[in-house]
Amino acid sequence: MLSERAKKIKPSPTLAIDSKAKAMKASGIDVISFGVGEPDFDTPDHIKEAAYKAMKEGFTKYTAVGGIDPLKDAIIDKLQKDNGLVYTREEIIVSCGAKHSLYNVAQALYGPGDEVIIPAPYWVSYPDQVLLNDATPVFVKTFESDSFMVRPEVLEASITKRTKALILNSPSNPTGFTYDRKTLEKLAEMAVRHNFFVVSDEIYEKLVYDGTEHISIASLGDEIKKRTIVINGLSKSHAMTGWRIGYAAGPSGIIKAMMNIQSQSTSNPASISQKAAVEALRGPQDFMAGMHREFDHRRRYLVDELNTIDGMSCMMPTGAFYAFPKTAKLYGRKAGDKTISSSSDLALHLLEEAKVAVVHGAAFGDDDYIRLSYATSLDDIKRGVGRIREAVGKLEV
Numbered sequence: 533m534l535s536e537r538a539k540k541i542k543p544s545p546t547l548a549i550d551s552k553a554k555a556m557k558a559s560g561i562d563v564i565s566f567g568v569g570e571p572d573f574d575t576p577d578h579i580k581e582a583a584y585k586a587m588k589e590g591f592t593k594y595t596a597v598g599g600i601d602p603l604k605d606a607i608i609d610k611l612q613k614d615n616g617l618v619y620t621r622e623e624i625i626v627s628c629g630a631k632h633s634l635y636n637v638a639q640a641l642y643g644p645g646d647e648v649i650i651p652a653p654y655w656v657s658y659p660d661q662v663l664l665n666d667a668t669p670v671f672v673k674t675f676e677s678d679s680f681m682v683r684p685e686v687l688e689a690s691i692t693k694r695t696k697a698l699i700l701n702s703p704s705n706p707t708g709f710t711y712d713r714k715t716l717e718k719l720a721e722m723a724v725r726h727n728f729f730v731v732s733d734e735i736y737e738k739l740v741y742d743g744t745e746h747i748s749i750a751s752l753g754d755e756i757k758k759r760t761i762v763i764n765g766l767s768k769s770h771a772m773t774g775w776r777i778g779y780a781a782g783p784s785g786i787i788k789a790m791m792n793i794q795s796q797s798t799s800n801p802a803s804i805s806q807k808a809a810v811e812a813l814r815g816p817q818d819f820m821a822g823m824h825r826e827f828d829h830r831r832r833y834l835v836d837e838l839n840t841i842d843g844m845s846c847m848m849p850t851g852a853f854y855a856f857p858k859t860a861k862l863y864g865r866k867a868g869d870k871t872i873s874s875s876s877d878l879a880l881h882l883l884e885e886a887k888v889a890v891v892h893g894a895a896f897g898d899d900d901y902i903r904l905s906y907a908t909s910l911d912d913i914k915r916g917v918g919r920i921r922e923a924v925g926k927l928e929v
Contacts, residue, residue: 541660545895549879553889564916565889566904569705569854571771573826575808576819579770582811583804591807595800598791599626599779603806606813607779614737615748617762622784625791626809628801630735630765630778633790635661637731637761637780640789642667646696651682652897653856655705655733659897667696671897676847676858680707684718691722697729700749703736706896706903707856708831708849710740716749720756730760735778736852738769738820741828744850750781758783768852769820770812775805827853830906830913837917838904841924853907859893860900865927872927875899886923888916 550568557563586592598604604624611617627633638661642648646667650658651674659669672690674680687698698719702711711719723730730749737746750760765778780790800806831849838846838857843865846857865872867885872878875892879902882888893901906913 537664540663545656546891549889549891563887564912567889567891569905570773571907573771573823575771578815579808579812583808586804586807591803595803597795597800600806603810606810610813611781616751619781623787624781625787626779626801628798629776630763633763633778633780636790636793638665639793640786641697645694647694648696649690649698653706654897655701656895658699680709681711681715691726695728697731699731701733703851705852706854708852708854710744710851713747716747717752720749720752723759724755732760733763735765735768740851742850766809766812775808777801777805777809830910834906834913841921853905855904856901858900859902865929867927875902882923886919888919
């Protein structure tokens with residue numbers, strides 16, 4: 533009954549974990565969730581006021597499919613100011629979140645016979661979006677010793693005549709690490725030489741730490757810019773997850789194709805959200821400093837504490853709001869008559885026994901790890917880590 537396409541994909545593991553944690557909470561269980569990647573800060577008031585003003589003025593109708601011009605202009609100015617990238621309106625599309633932007637790219641670029649290279653660990657939706665468009669995901673393993681950056685020589689060995697694109701995510705979900713300029717330059721050279729596209733997911737751009745510089749691969753020259761589709765949005769930077777505003781910038785031909793696809797699926801993003809997004813990009817940005825300081829404080833606390841738990845080790849991430857501790861040393865330990873044999877087993881054990889929700893690393897393509905989001909209060913982080921320490925301490929070697 534179902535299409536073959538529908539049979540290829542699975543639900544988002546991160547959203548599934550979040551849903552289960554919320555259901556447990558609703559039943560009265562005190563669950564601490566490190567699952568979903570959503571800032572726990574409220575959307576700033578001046579952005580809300582812009583939405584309220586739009587509603588009061590009757591800006592509640594359809595807009596142009598790819599977004600209103602004032603929002604496109606604000607995005608253009610942002611990309612030039614922050615990233616040194618120059619685009620025109622015809623090279624910008626606004627969609628219903630960055631995930632929607634990524635899906636539009638997949639629809640516009642990928643097809644049967646195409647291969648799309650995805651460095652692992654990866655965000656959970658990348659492979660399924662490739663599969664949904666009848667292309668083949670090609671996974672390239674990355675390592676802690678390289679700060680989870682793909683090795684250029686390993687990437688080179690994975691490139692074939694069918695390679696259509698490379699998906700880059702910096703800062704990364706789930707690892708929290710960023711790509712440096714030297715590595716990006718090597719990857720850009722390969723993309724130009726082998727003539728494939730780069731889909732550059734930069735949604736965590738504003739969340740970098742310890743003096744780390746965010747660099748968009750598209751800024752490294754005209755030739756790589758022609759082959760790059762930059763993906764970004766306001767969900768993480770402006771605590772606007774529910775407003776569903778993401779955008780893509782790239783070659784006009786690809787953006788036009790994405791616009792046509794969007795016209796037959798969602799049409800325009802919500803008109804009210806677009807007005808709020810203009811204010812988010814044009815208005816005061818000072819709130820970001822406080823949010824950034826709090827995330828940084830949580831990051832340091834969480835990682836330091838995880839490194840005191842027997843059997844866990846965690847590198848200090850340089851971006852986003854995730855910790856990605858290695859947990860493979862715990863596999864083989866027992867909880868009663870159950871053996872912890874994988875990240876899935878560990879995540880289930882922590883949820884059932886410690887009432888702590890984490891995401892198993894297998895969902896991101898690396899079973900040796902689990903992911904914890906520190907986009908939650910420091911109090912919850914302290915209580916949650918304490919529960920994890922106690923649960924792990926009870927495992928029998």
